[in-house]
Amino acid sequence: MVKKLILLIAFICIFAVYCYPSEWFEKNKELSVVFHKNVWLYIENANKEDNIGKWKEADLWLSKAEKKIEETRPFIAGSWPSGWPYDAEALVFLKYATPDAYLYRIIGDYAYSHKKTKEALDYYNRYIVHSIVPDTSYMAKVAEIYEKAGMLKDARIMYENISRVIEDKNFHGDVFTLQYLNRKIKNIDIKMKKCVLLPLDVFFGNIPDFIKGDFQKIFIDEITGMKNFSVVSKKDLERVLSEEKLTESDLQYPDELSTIGRALNVDYILRPSLTKIDEYYIFHIDVFDPQKKSWFDNYEYKTESYEYLLNLIKRFVSQFQGEDISENLLLPETEFLWEYEIDSPATDLKLSANGKRIIVGCENGSVYIFTSKGTVLRRFKTSEKVLKVAVSPCGEYYGWGSLDGMVYFADAKGIKWTEKTGNYIRDIDISQGGRFTVFGINNDVIFKDIKGETFWKESLPQWITKIKITENSHRIFVGMENGEYWCFSDEGNALWKKNFNDKIVDINTSENYNGAVTAKGKTFILDSEGNEIFNFESGEKIQYATSEPEIIRLMSGKKGKCFYFLSKDKNQLWEYNIREKINFIDALDDGGLIISTESKNIFAFRIIWK
Incomplete structure (x- = not known):
């Protein structure tokens, strides 16, 4: 049995390598229509040998193909070699290059896949030279x-050649903008010499x-600190302007700008601007080449806060x-x-x-369950206004309380249990997998299991707020109107008590820590x-140096009129001001999903990093 299993696995492995072609072969197999069938067979054999690790044999098959094609050359339209396709299907490719050129491309791809860079360059260049119409994809x-x-x-010469054929509109392959190519050339020049x-x-x-003053100084300081660059001073610029009998206002014209640039032996001239349009600060830089008398590149960055203007300069x-x-x-x-419009404010x-x-939850008693994509998974209906809602961490169990004192527990299939409390619900929460639900009715904490059985109930000195x-x-945290903050065990024992002297409006927990947020945002x-x-x-600056990632994550969320998200590296927080129109907001700590409501409208956003 073991031997049969080994043989079966071996067969599957052999079958797999023969059924799945090499990448270099796969990307070129459409070229089979331009090759003599015997030559293409050589290429197929090379692919098979390559797949099973017989690289010497693969090399030999490709060498045979190359030898055969060199014996066949030249490929001239009036006297096309016998046995080599020249039909409509082949002409789709032959209008760009002859079969020998395509073989050089194939061998180049094969060599590059085996990290034979020198050999790959040799064959790629042969392909480029022998092509009828330049292939910008392979040139790049x-x-x-x-x-x-x-x-x-x-590299510089090749990028210049790509620019030339794109300007002449005589190419096939990828389309590159001249701005992109000029930037590539500029970046190479920077590496080759001090600019x-x-x-x-x-x-x-x-x-x-x-x-204004600080920004101008910071900009000059930052570009002066760039490696392999020297920056013309303001004094030298004024001297040359005087010698050329020009003023700074003349520098808006390419001819005058070129004259000044040449006199100062400048490689590039930067024209920066900072403007505020609506809520955005926009930092824009145009780049001028004095030798070509042209604005050939530009950069643009934006931010909503002036605090990040230094960031834009560094970018x-x-x-x-x-x-x-x-x-x-x-x-x-x-x-x-x-976005989605619900039937009542x-x-x-909760997310x-x-x-x-x-x-x-809604004023008219509706309760909506949405997926992260905005699809309504389920809609429940109660007879009275919904006051508080909850969802388990896994997203599979839901709870809510209504104005008539009813508390509901449900999953996507329907309501699992209800309880008539006789008073308003103050807050509700559910543990992982819906195992336990805890809610506050005025100053009472009630702890129930997934079946609705009450495990314990405790009365507190103040009305519950969170x-x-x-x-x-294992732990239940309760915040109250007067700022008292208590921690209970899952058995209902008060483990410790604090008082922060301000209404508790939010509580966050992690494995080792917990956090309470007051109405004033502390x-x-x-x-x-x-x-x-x-x-x-x-709103105050936070020192993160000594904070553990777990604590930083705990500090995210709504605090007063601000919402805090984790930064890209998860080592600090980003602060956002909450718009006045927003009634409720909840989000993942990294901003991967943000849900907010404005009356009857539900909006979903996410944070992207640019």
């Missing part, structure tokens, strides 16, 4: 290989005076040097996902911890024993 590939190999002059920059004064539009500095924008410079933007909203389900149960249901972070770790107020 060759340029990138040159760049990675440090062959910068060759001289002339920065013009920043043009400001609708910018407060307190920003430009990175990109101008040909570097990718580092993660610590990425800024968050909101991306709209979907929303009264409460499950896994982001898969949303529950919304309740939170940990995912594992957050208190405590450990599992009730010891205060630290506190902070909404």
Whole structure:
């Protein structure tokens, strides 16, 4: 039996390698229509040998194909070699290159797949030279290989050649913008020599005076700090302007700008501007080539807060040097996902911890269950206004309380149990898997299991404002009107008590910590024993250096009029001001899904980092 199993596995492995062609073969197999059947058979054999690791044999088959095709050349329309296709199907490809050129491309792809860079470059260049119409896709590939190999002059020449054929509109393959290609060439020049920059004064539009002076200085300081660059001073610019009998206002014209650039031996001239349009600060930089008398490139960045203007300058500095924008410079933007109009104004909203389900309660007694995509999974209806709603971390169980004192527990199939309390529900929460539900009725805490059986009930000295149960249901945290904050065990024993002297409006929990948020936006972070770790107020700067990731995650969420999301690296928080029109808001801590309500409208967004 074991031997049969081994043989079966071996057969499957052999079958797999023969059934799944190599990448180099797969991307070129459409070219079979231009080859003599015997030559294409050589290429197919090379693919089979390559798949089973017989690379010497694969090399030999490709060598045979190359030898055969060289014996057959030339491929001339009037005297096309016998046995080589020249029909309509073949002409789709032959209008761009002859069979010998295509074989060089195939061998180049084969060599590159085996990391034989030198050999790949040789065959790719043969393909480019022998092509009838330039293939910009492979020209760009060759340029990138040159760049990675440090062959910068060759890379520059290839990018210039791509620019030329695109300008002549005589090419096939990928379409590249001239701006992209000019930037590539500029980035190579920067690596090859020390470049001289002339920065013009920043043009400001609708910018407060307190920003202008600092921004101009920071911009000059940052570009002066760039490696392999020297920056022309303001004094030298004024000297040359005087010699040429020009003023700074003349620098808006290409001829005058070129004259100044040449006199100062400048490689590039930067024209920066900072304007405020609506709620956005927009930082724009045009780049001028004095030798070509042309504005050939531009960069643009935007932010809603002046606090991140330095970030925009640093982004430009990175990109101008040909570097990718580092993660610590990425800024968050909101991306709209979907919206839905419910049948009555929303009264409460919750998003499950896994982001898969949303529950919304309404004034007319409707309760909506949404998927993360905005699809209504289920709609329940009660006779009275819904006051509070809850969803389990897994998103599979739901709870809510209504104005008539009824408490409901349900899953997607329907209501599992209800309880008539006789008073208003103050808050409700559900543990992982719906194992336990805890809710507050005035000043009473009630703890029930998934079947609706009451495990315990405790009376508190003040009305309850917020309740939170940990995912594992071992701890229950209760906040009250006067700022008292108590922790209970799952058996109903009060483990510790605190008083923060302000109404508790939100509670967050993690494995080792918990946090209480007051009506004034102050957050208190405590450990599992009730010891205060630290506190902070909404809007104030937070020191993250000594904070554990678990604590930083706990600090996310709504605090007063602000909402805090985790940064891209999860090591700090981003602060957002909540619009006055928003009635309720809930979100994943990383901003991957944000749900808000404005009367009867539900909106879904997410944070993307750019």
